Amino acid sequence: MADLHLVDRIVGFLRDLGLPVHEGEVIAGFLPGIAIRGGGLVVDTARLSHPGDLLHEAGHLAVMAPAQRLQADGDVSSDGGEEMAAIAWSYAAAESLSLPLEVLFHEQGYRGQAAWLREHFRESRQGRLGVPLLVYFGMTDSPDQERDTGFPAMCHWLRPA
Template sequence: MSDAPPFRSADPVTDRMATFLASIGIPVLAADLPDRCFVPGIRLDRGRLLVDEARMICPGDLLHEGGHVAVMAPAVRTGRAVDASNDMGDEIAAIAWSWAALTHLGLAPEVVFSPLGYKGAAPWLIETFRAGHAPGLPLLQWMGLTLDERSAAERGTLPFPHMQRWLREEPPEAAD
């Protein structure tokens, strides 16, 4: 897949999401994905998203799957081909990350939190984030991606959903 072309969509919202992901370091490549994917039409592959637009059901899945890539430790992100993590912490972090991304892009929450996904919990997730509660925020903060309100105020910066960085980095070496 190294020779796959960058993914481009005729749909402006889908293209905007793919362009954003590429701009933060998550390559989005066009691919023919005839085999079943965990998320229809999207496969995670060594830090990249392979996209078969004809098989994609919810274009907003691009941001959610991008969130999975973003919250992986770099060694994991680039070292394996996976469809999704079975780790609930990764899932919660990816949900919060995708909320931050859709907010950053000015998209309606329903673009990502489609009624077709999240096992029927999409309306609850939207309401929870709109109410100022952020499941996954402690994980994103631990990963060095964003700050809660108190920590942001102490540092004179903006809190979640503003992101300090979009991709997880390796933790700093422990002090001797």
């Protein structure tokens, strides 16, 4: 079972950004205890394995165009570009929440690439996976405008129209 204090922190953050998050039963989904329904997240805390997965799934919603986000239902990760943007967004969110990268990029996720992703976001100073798409979507400044973490500051947490 997931750390409920951490789940509450993440859910509060997502709601503050304007992403709908509801508690409910999630029997089947891409990730245990999380489903995308009606443009928002449904969280089943009894089945949720990794709280950081909430940030990744929220990242998918956040990088969608607003009209697409409102209609989002089910598995939304078929576009490789949006997958990279969701990863970058979730990293920015984890940094904003001061979460250890192990919470976001946990060993049971990311098809065996969690360690590589942690290293990439900790060490890479020559561009970040997904950041060019966040810039293109109007969600962050140019990578040249990096804050202390070496990651551009988010100017819009949800993709503008």
